[in-house]
Amino acid sequence: MERRRFSYEVLVFLLTLLLFSLTCATASSSDPTQLHDHVEQPRRNLLANGLAKTPPMGWNSWNHFSCQINENIIKETADALVSTGLSKLGYRYVNIDDCWAELNRDASGNLVAKKSTFPSGIKALADYVHRKGLKLGIYSDAGYLTCSKQMPGSLGHEFQDAKTFASWGIDYLKYDNCNNDESKPTDRYPVMTRALSMARRPIFFSLCEWGDLHPALWGAKVGNSWRTTNDINDSWESMISRADMNEVYADYARPGGWNDPDMLEVGNGGMTKNEYIVHFSLWALSKAPLLLGCDVRNMTKETVEIVTNKEVIAVNQDSLGVQGKKVRMEGDIEIWAGPLSMYRVAVILLNRGPWNISITANWDDIGIPSKSVVQARDLWEHKTLVERFQEKLTAQVDPHGCKMYVLKPVA
Numbered sequence: 001m002e003r004r005r006f007s008y009e010v011l012v013f014l015l016t017l018l019l020f021s022l023t024c025a026t027a028s029s030s031d032p033t034q035l036h037d038h039v040e041q042p043r044r045n046l047l048a049n050g051l052a053k054t055p056p057m058g059w060n061s062w063n064h065f066s067c068q069i070n071e072n073i074i075k076e077t078a079d080a081l082v083s084t085g086l087s088k089l090g091y092r093y094v095n096i097d098d099c100w101a102e103l104n105r106d107a108s109g110n111l112v113a114k115k116s117t118f119p120s121g122i123k124a125l126a127d128y129v130h131r132k133g134l135k136l137g138i139y140s141d142a143g144y145l146t147c148s149k150q151m152p153g154s155l156g157h158e159f160q161d162a163k164t165f166a167s168w169g170i171d172y173l174k175y176d177n178c179n180n181d182e183s184k185p186t187d188r189y190p191v192m193t194r195a196l197s198m199a200r201r202p203i204f205f206s207l208c209e210w211g212d213l214h215p216a217l218w219g220a221k222v223g224n225s226w227r228t229t230n231d232i233n234d235s236w237e238s239m240i241s242r243a244d245m246n247e248v249y250a251d252y253a254r255p256g257g258w259n260d261p262d263m264l265e266v267g268n269g270g271m272t273k274n275e276y277i278v279h280f281s282l283w284a285l286s287k288a289p290l291l292l293g294c295d296v297r298n299m300t301k302e303t304v305e306i307v308t309n310k311e312v313i314a315v316n317q318d319s320l321g322v323q324g325k326k327v328r329m330e331g332d333i334e335i336w337a338g339p340l341s342m343y344r345v346a347v348i349l350l351n352r353g354p355w356n357i358s359i360t361a362n363w364d365d366i367g368i369p370s371k372s373v374v375q376a377r378d379l380w381e382h383k384t385l386v387e388r389f390q391e392k393l394t395a396q397v398d399p400h401g402c403k404m405y406v407l408k409p410v411a
C-alpha cells in the first residue's frame, strides 16, 4: 500500500514537471513584446494563504508616529477606526510598525513586547482589536536588527517568530529589509513565507524590500504584497514619484498579490487637499494597499472626506483586480485608466503642472470601443453627468489635481 502511494506521487510529480517545462517552452517561444505569458505564469504560483483577494485596507503607525508608539495609541486608533465608520468601509487592519519590541529576546530566544510602551503584551492587544472586529498587524525585518535598530529582526529566527506571531493572534506581517547579511531578498523572504505557512494561521505577508530586486517578478509566490519603491514622505514629489515607479509593474498585480507604492500620507499635513485627492485616487486605481498613515483619532473634516470616499474605495476593491496604468502622457498631462468589473472603466485625468488645464481622455486610449456611448460618474463630485459621451471626455483640471470617473457604456 505504501509503495503504491509512493509511485503514484512520483507519477504526479513527473507530470507536473512535464507540464511546467511545456509552459516554459511556450513562454520562451512567444513574442517577447507580449507580456501575456510572462504575466500568466506567476498567476499559477500564488501564495496559497487565501488572503488579499482585494488590496488590504487599514492603518499603520509609521507615517505619523514613527517610533513614538505605545499600546494606548494602538487601542485608541482601533476605537477611532470603528467610531468614525472607517472600519465599515473596509479599513480593518491595525498595523504596528517598527519599535514595539525589546532590543533583547528572552532566555528562550522569543521576541518580547517592550515593557515600557506595551506593558500588556501583544496578545492582549490582538484580543482587544479582534473584539472590535478588526485585525492586528505587526512588523519585523529580514535582518539582524530592524531599521530603527531598537529591536531585533527575524533573520535566523523565522520559524520561532512566525510561531510567536500566530500564537499572539497576529493577522498581518510587514517584513522590512534593514541590517541584513547582504544575501538576496529572494533567499531571505521565502524563509519567512515557509515559516508563516507552518504557523497555521493565515497571516497577510507584506514584503518590504523597497523594490530593490524587482519583487513584482517573484513576489506573488512569496507574499501578498510587495513594496515597489523606497519610503514615501509627506510631499507631492515623493508621492507622485512613488506612483510612477509602481506603475511600471502594473501587469503583475492580481488578486492574492499586489504592488505596494507605500502607505498613505493623507491627513499628515504636507500636501494640499488637491494633492491628497490625487494621492488617494492614484493609490485606488493602482490597486495599492489603502493603509492610512495619519492620526485617525484626530482627523480634519477634509481628511475624513478624502479617505471615506466610498466610490474611490470601490475602484480599489473592485472584484476584477486589475491595476490601472498610465495610458497617455503629454507634458504635465497624464491619463491613467484601468478596467473594472461589468465592462466599466475607471479613469483619472491628472494635471501635474502648476496651472489649471483642459484634459481629454480618448476612448482609444482607455480601452473603450470607439463607437461606445458612455455614462460618466464623477467620483469626487459624487455626480453622474447628464451628458452622454462619445469618443472622448474632456474636463478642466486644477494644478496638482485630478478628476476621477467611472465610465459605463450605455445602450
Ligand SMILES: *[C@@H]1O[C@H](CO)[C@@H](O)[C@H](O)[C@H]1NC(C)=O
Binding pocket: 233, 234, 235, 237, 238, 241
Ligand atoms: C521627501 O522625498 C523627496 C522626493 O523623494 C525628497 O526630495 C525630499 O528631500 C524628502 N523630504 C524629506 C523631508 O525627507
Ligand SMILES: *[C@@H]1O[C@H](CO)[C@@H](O)[C@H](O)[C@H]1NC(C)=O
Binding pocket: 295, 298, 300
Ligand atoms: C490634532 O490635529 C491638529 C491639526 O489638524 C493639531 O494641531 C493638533 O495638535 C492635533 N491634536 C493632537 C492631540 O494630536
Ligand SMILES: *[C@@H]1O[C@H](CO)[C@@H](O)[C@H](O)[C@H]1NC(C)=O
Binding pocket: 356, 357, 396, 397, 398
Ligand atoms: C482655471 O483658472 C481660471 C483662471 O484662474 C479660473 O477662472 C477657472 O475657474 C479655473 N478653472 C478651474 C476648473 O479651476
